[in-house]
Amino acid sequence: MGKPNFLFVMFDQMAALSLPVYGHPLVRMPNLEKLSRRGALFENAYCNAPLCSPARFALMTGRYPSAIGAYDNATELPSDQPTWAHRLRALGYRTCLSGKMDFTGADQLHGYEERLTTDLSPSDFGWVPDWDRPDAVLSWSHSMASVAEAGPCDYTLNMEYDEDACYKAIQWLHRRGGEADARPFALTVSFMHPHDPYQAPRQFWDWYEGAEIEAPQDDGNPVDARDVFGRRMYRLYDRGEIPVDAQQVLRARRAYYGMLSYCDSLLGRLLDRLELLGLSEDTVVVVTSDHGDMLGERGLWYKMVCFERAIRVPLVFAGPGIPAGKRVSDPVSHLDLLPSFTAIARAETAGDGRSLLPLLQGERDAAREVVGQYMGEGYDHPLIMLRRENWKFIHSEADGSFLYDLAADPLERTNTADSEQGRALRDEVRRRWDLAGLRAAVLASQRRRRLIHAALTQGRVAPWDFERRENAAGSYWRNYGDNRPDPDRALRLPRARP
Template identity: 30%
Template structure:
């Protein structure tokens, strides 16, 4: 008789930057549980969201499709009722499926049954930031009745996840556990951490991008005011992750359960635009991603960029289920098994609401284009874009020096542009026209084409090194 398929749990935070984790060098000891997952399981070192805003990122993670394909390319849109989600795929394979927490893919609270993405068991809210507060967690059950859970909000959601695992430990289950932390509390624009947690971290650490850009009086950065609460929330979430893993261990489920931890997007604290996300920068798009459990053990680090749109097919693949043809993400399980497996060195990022934009992020480069004349609220894509940014992430990881338009980098930008168009077409978009950025030079940015060259996906741009 074949062994039972592994249980699957996705722990999903809201608005968490990648560099808040110790696995990415954060010095504050905020995330020992995540760090252990990354160290002993599989760590996607350069994980990015396909869309840096709540609903599109969530729709992509439920369907394995880009937002322009599944239809949820901005907030305020609902996931199509006939959309096939992870709940449908796991449910068809005999799994009990459950959803706990923030949904943000419906048009009302409580979420109507037909807008719950096919999940069997339900305890959630469409916009949890509006139905709850830090110590007043209100969600809705399967009958649409409000349920108030005791304790700090992240604790309450982890408690519910533990109860779900305990109630369904005898059959294979798939659970999506969606926290609101470390998102801000909208009506007061603050980051309410548990008592004492904000004070513990206030003034102790600031990412280089926020430290540099917050000094500019032209932006409305809230980083210095909010960082303590933001980090305090992350610390408490990590403690909840530890309690969940301990509970699985106590029920003899830990070795039989795949646990994935990631976030919908990051936060740039109003340094790049007037919001917290919705930009092409790593502060918005780069997220933590680690997976532990069957198939992911052994301390594997994936250094190639992956997208969270790749997580749905990866989870299905790891559970021994087929990856549906309609999924546009790609299972990264082959990279777990073999670091030399074939994989593209780039991910596609779509940006909406603040602007209609597209980005290609490679291991080294960030190439971003924007459609200045597009209606970013109504148009999912544009026919014409203009180059807006080029960053060398190897030497400028916090994206403070925009190289777009520099003559020295023109050939590189052309190669990235062509690759971006390829990715857009593969994602189902029409091939757009991309106009170059205005030409400019810089005396310290000269590149001798007879000496220097750039390599992108095995293709060399520029001349080979001068022969001696």
């Protein structure tokens, strides 16, 4: 057998702890459950930053966000940073992206040979945080409107975008089959759901009619009694401006569950198409999310904290060479995807992560650690997270240190950072990262990008957004006298007889 294909399916803001494959008793996702049974599920997988762009850039490059300047959602991914799309392309793969990847800047491909859609988020520096004014309310920041307005919806921008991304990916798979290009493919399909606003397609909202939607296990103390992260998030997107009652919290959670089921239907369409095209046996399917969602736990929403609901993500591998029904408990992260993909493609690469293949083959690795970082809005100092075995350590020079035993304290309420272990971890973080230098670099980057954005939005604006050009002449019937193949016969299934 030659090199396998890759189908990499990514969702946005999908919390592992809300999924049935991770034990949620109510949410319905039959396609993901079926995929996990025929493949491997990583029980303790993490993103490397609880924010979209930094998480995605770390995932694509296999490097810590701080190492590549991936500070926030208006950070440019440098074009000289190799991604796994570059590496697979160099190994002979045809690389394609359908959907969002939050590429900011003039390079909108980063190793993808083809791209089928633009992004939903800005491709410019419009969303730069301001650590010079950490308490300022910026026009683009989150609010509690997503929770207050939660419910069923018949049509939304996010639905339109995800339907388009799914359709174009399926169309690409079909048209690839009618072309002479025999290279294996690495297709990324990246969806916006279940990212807020919490608006569930009505069909999937109705799936949960009469269901007993559980309230948050830990819905937060009064604001003045919350921990430092709770107070920061209150100032960032709440501030008491849009009051939310217990019923609205339950509606938001029901909508999120409906959005998860909608995500599962999108995944099902892609898997069904692989089967129809005879590609299932030759394709490694990987499913994950860029980060999670607090969904009202601790009184918090969205992401931007290092608690489990925000930073722990689903991760499923299935396909040739992947053992069926396997569950891996070792902590892993998105940094491990690049070396895993290249290993599956029979090559080796360097990076900050480690291949997952040994874990899939049954090896245990007690030395594995997960590193998380946050340098975005809501804070004014870098935040570092370490996960080792059952322990999670969080530190910033502004807010102090936090150490949790996740086995004994899954809600992360008992801080033991004053222990000998906690002090040793704090010293280690300070040795491994120049936190003062990193803060200075973040501030300098923010100031440059704010200046550039202010300048580039004066006068004539030249957007960086990706715009796809359709090749109508090469896709439909035309008569140029060059004996081109019949476009319908090249695509038709089952194949037309000669």
